[in-house]
Amino acid sequence: MAAGVPLEYLSEKLKGLGIDHEYRLESEPVHRQGQLATKVHVNLLTQAHHHDHAEPSDHEHSRHLADIEHLITTAGLPSQVVDWSLAIFRNLAEAEGAVHGMAPETVHFHEVGATDALVDIVGTCLGLDWLGIDRLYCSPLPTGGGTVQAAHGRLPVPVPAVLKLWESRQVPIYSNGIDRELVTPTGAAIAVTLATQFGLPPAMILHKIGHGAGTSELAIPNILRLWIGEASEFGIQLQGRDPVTLINDYPCQETVCVIETQIDDLNPQVIGYVFEVLFNAGALDVFTQAIGMKKSRPGILLTVICPPEKLTVCEDILFRETTTLGIRHFTQQRTILQREIQRVETKYGKVRVKVASRASGVQNAIANVQPEYEDCAAIARDYNLSWREVHQLALDAWYRANNPQLP
Known part of the structure; x- marks a missing residue:
């Protein structure tokens, strides 16, 4: 109904x-x-x-x-x-x-x-x-x-x-x-x-x-x-x-699993590869923080945020790819914005733009607009431009397309 x-x-x-x-x-x-x-x-x-x-x-x-x-x-x-x-x-x-x-x-x-x-x-x-x-x-x-x-x-x-x-x-x-x-x-x-x-x-x-x-x-x-x-x-x-x-059945607040582990005996070169494998497996976000560990050894706190159904596979990756001996995980609620990928045309080619919005009355209010990093980087490399310049060109193109009164 x-x-x-x-x-x-x-x-x-x-x-x-x-x-x-x-x-x-x-x-x-x-x-x-x-x-x-x-x-x-x-x-x-x-x-x-x-x-x-x-x-x-x-x-x-x-x-x-x-x-x-x-x-x-x-x-x-x-x-x-x-x-x-x-x-x-x-x-x-x-x-x-x-x-x-x-x-x-x-x-x-x-x-x-x-x-x-x-x-x-x-x-x-x-x-x-x-x-x-x-x-x-x-x-x-x-x-x-x-x-x-x-x-x-x-x-x-x-x-x-x-x-x-x-x-x-x-x-x-x-x-x-x-x-x-x-x-x-x-x-x-x-x-x-x-x-x-x-x-x-x-x-x-x-x-x-x-x-x-x-x-x-x-x-x-x-x-x-x-x-x-x-x-x-x-x-x-x-x-x-x-x-x-x-x-x-997901509301604006969705359930996610947060996985944490501290590591102080792993070659730092491995971390980039672990990030890649975790993202390919469905992780929503992965990040590290510098910490001090026992015996004053410098280490990292590796944190993974993933959907609940990806918890087991992400834990398996951490045990397989790192030297950790134990992993903590807990469930949290996070509030997310609606996201849509749009494409804009610049004089150097098309760029995808991620548009985030949230409900405001009977309409969705735009909360954030960001051109995709990889698209900007590809154009910057191909045309020997700065990444920031391409990023701004894509933003300008999106605002012009969505605000016809702009010059």
Whole structure:
């Protein structure tokens, strides 16, 4: 709804499933950590209280995969919605079946869970189809933590079915230190089935953002963000105008891992190589500081900042490439600006420019503009110019392009 899909459209199309007497669909604006988002409620009209993993009570009947497939194929839904929904439920049943050692066809979804899952899955597919989405990209997913009560007893989070779904697509995951169930089997099945790719966002021209709210209040905004735009290269629109979307649950504050180690017995020539290997492995930043160590020996404090999912690989590099005997790591939150790479034309050639901005009211306010070092250096070498001169030329070109009134 926050991205523009009418609630009335979803409600009308979902009636085709023939289960509208089992639930009521509602939406409302809510705040999560001060951010406005849309909360969609699937209010189940049963005596049982809903829980993602609740055990069925005696009065509930089970729906097997074949029952759900029949509901979907006879509901008069758009063909793309039917294909997506069937694939998601098939993947969900296969994951549950693998966990419990049974065929997917024999996995049962009790009445409450099946109703909720049908509305969530088919409703998601209806929304994406209504928006005309061509490709779906998804960020790495948070593992969560703690335990949850399920039909077969108390399970660790992430629950086995979620892990099995992640394994099926080699989904990149990370821990943000929150001990709650952050990804349910239904959510994992949707992402694993529909996502073209997991990881960094694709180059795109951003048209619209939708914020969907979770139920719980967490240490970070419990919001799922939907980015909708068109494929682009360095901010320049490509031919074809294919609509793409990005599901991303990172807020303006993101979780990073900080890795530190002190070294006093390593050839300094190695440090440059270690920097290169760490950056190639996905480190966000690497730096050193001069320190005094035991027995008054001069040394360095080597610090690596990386995404949580890159922690292990960065630690492995430090142990392999340096003489360290121990590494500290801890998790922190960092606030980041939105960044976009644009290209400007100078009389010596094109230069990429990194433009950083932050939300200001209804617009994004430019906070920083910096030409890329390597592009400036290449032109400076080719034309025997100073790097500072090329840097200033690129800045002037960007400001002229974005402020037509300038001479």
